[in-house]
Amino acid sequence: MNTNHILSSFDRDLEGVQAHLMKMGGLVEAAIHDAANALENGDTELAEKTRKADRNIDALDELINEEAARLIALRAPTAIDLRLALSVLKISASLERIGDFAKNMAKRSLIVNAQSPVDGVPQTVRRMARLVEKMLADVLDAYMRRDDTLAAAIIQDDEDVDQMYNGLFREILTFMMEDPRSISACMHYHFMAKNVERMGDHVTAIAEQVIYLTTGQTPGAQRETRDLTSIEPALSAPEDK
């Protein structure tokens, strides 16, 4: 198929909305990175900066929604163009949610930094966040290259995030039982871990959109949930959506 439209302004519109999506993706990657570093290093300034930077992500989300709506109204896109407009809307929504989770992580790190740290937990949360950050970078790459194979691999990667979360959940539980004074901090750590786990789910949703955009098919079989904490009654954690 030819890549260019006869009407070149249509191409410019499509490029414009995708450029904003990629810019948004870059900001969200940075937000995950900074929130995790702020937590690990107890960097209050960086946490504050990350918290404030979320408004730029939200502004881009609004802009992308507007551009996609105009594209649909004015260009009446079909086939690959239609799938592009729809996937841009969904990916933008996922990125916006990931941004919110990063912002929430930064806020909580400001609170836990003021308390005595719990050994090893911030490092594990940071490792989880690194993994999700890498997945996000990969999925944006898969989007730009229209690479559904890479997107499918990223969906598999999310299992590692879920496993890390399960391990961390038990670890945090142990800390709280050993020393009730750590409960407050541990609760915050747990929410941060859950935030990162949810980011992974949104990256998976983006990967699914890449597959839809590229192939026209939505990946059918739902991946089994690996967040065992929500199905093992003895260890049940509250659902954080």
Place this chain on the structure above:
Amino acid sequence: MKDNRIVERDVDNADIRINAKGVNVFYGDSHAIKDVSVDIPANAVTAFIGPSGCGKSTFLRCLNRMNDTISICRVTGDILLDGEDIYDKRVDPVQLRAKVGMVFQKPNPFPKSIFDNVAYGPRIHGLANTRAELNEIVESALRRAAIWDEVKDRLDAPGTGLSGGQQQRLCIARAVATAPDVLLMDEPCSALDPIATAQVEELIAELAENYAVVIVTHSMQQAARVSQKTAFFHLGSLVEFGETGQIFTNPKDPRTESYITGRIG
């Protein structure tokens, strides 16, 4: 719960009205239609799309033997209407065209009264025995073409005095007056304004309840709006034929994708 609007478009189980197999058309030495096979469902709208010169109108004209009027035109292959070969020697093309009506790009009412425009077909085919029967046929055709209310008080006025959109609906009334099984429409809205276009499109949807409608259109949005099945023609070949929703969201052939998204194939 299944969405009704989706169900409405589900015509896969519909009966096949026209079955074309391996149709080739030659204009002298030029090979205009290349081995086209397509099944036109009953009670549904089938759209033919494709760039100018792709053969969609030529193929449409094969379906009621309009190409017979062109001396250098030769048609091979089978076109069956309800199982009967329309190119069989025993088939009278005039009778065939009463069964397979046609509406053209430019409204072309006869220079006669509105009544006589619609009564023309039923008269020559002897469909009415009495004046009362003829009146009934004309009224019912005008009603089915959604123009009765606008013309019922001036049936004796000339058809050519109506507005463009009304003239086109009058032509549709003329086509349905002979109780056809199939209605062929070649760019029926290209000379109409958006309001008249919307009225004709609404009419097409209503007509599809009783007829197999085949529409040739250059407006892909029109094909998307009115049809349940879409056929994409390119350089005389049928490239892709499928459910309209599938063609417009996820076409299988890259040439279809290039064409409908406005990138030339």
